[in-house]
Amino acid sequence: MNFTFNQSRPIYQQLADQLEEMIFLGIFNPHDQVPSTTQLSQQLHVNPATILKGMNQLVDKGLLEKKRGLGMFVTAKAPAMIQAKRQEDFYSNYVKAIVAEACKLNINEDTLINLIKRGYDHD
Template identity: 45%
Template sequence: MKLNSDGLKPIYVQISEWLENEIISGNFETDQKVYSQYQLAEMFTINPATAAKGLNILADENILYKKRGLGMFVTENAQEIILSKRKSQTLKRLVFETVHEANTLNVSEEELLQMIKNAIKGVGK
């Protein structure tokens, strides 16, 4: 993965989201050690403090836990926490933005719902 240093998202947030994706996809399982701040810094050519900030976000959200002197590990409910967070934050924001844009374009509720149904059918293919 390449980080977007020109984007609106801070690099440490991109690091935490990348690690979340790795956990969701099963690349890191419960109680498995994740990359250290130094490994992440080397992988993405960033400052170790930036990488640590990304790891600490996940620790603060109980997605990762620290073992003193050993590093960060995946919590038992990490996948559920990530999925719940993304549903309640990311998905709601996207739906709100979509509905707002539909209103701006005078798209009816029925038309918008049909677009969503078509998109669902398209994703299932």
Template identity: 45%
Template sequence: MSVFDDTRPIFWQIAERIEGDILDGVLPEEGQVPSTNEIAAFYRINPATAAKGVNLLVDEGLLYKRRGIGMFVAPGARAIVLAKRRGQFYRQYVQPVAAEARKLGIGVAELTELLHRSAVEHEGTPAP
């Protein structure tokens, strides 16, 4: 069984997993990131694929290289990932839900109540 989604390039998924670790605090700002060889060995993928995923994050300013030492999480990386993911969340989830709610005649107040109820059911407490 593969740990990757076969419908998307593995290097994107590697980048997303590193982003997730940055968001979760597993990889703190200024913290060292596993080497591309370590990533490749862990996931049993080609090191070039791992490097491509890491380099995506370098290009986005989330990681930087310390010559001879390795890759590190850039200052402000968590805020960048958070803003990026919030934008994706809005486009992938909020907009389609709002469009479907309009089709069903669900107004803003009712939609807000439905979201609140779902948050309580799944988390046990209302979302802030």
């Protein structure tokens, strides 16, 4: 389990994003316990309050749940929630732009679909 941080965004946000990615990739599965705030703080040399702030973001999203006296665990619905959000982001960030560019180029829907299929055939 490796975390990397840069200066572009707050550390707590980067931690939350990286933990979310680990859940999405199956490094942490539903009902798995994630490392404690203390463990992460010591391992990463980051203030425990910063770690907790990042983890609480995932609690607020419903991806982690706190079990008093036991720690934080991945919720059963976390992977599906992450996938649904990423699919919506994919639509918003990529599909809409592709369709807009296709319209500018006078590429109709059928031709665009064929181009997308062609992209799948090359992988």
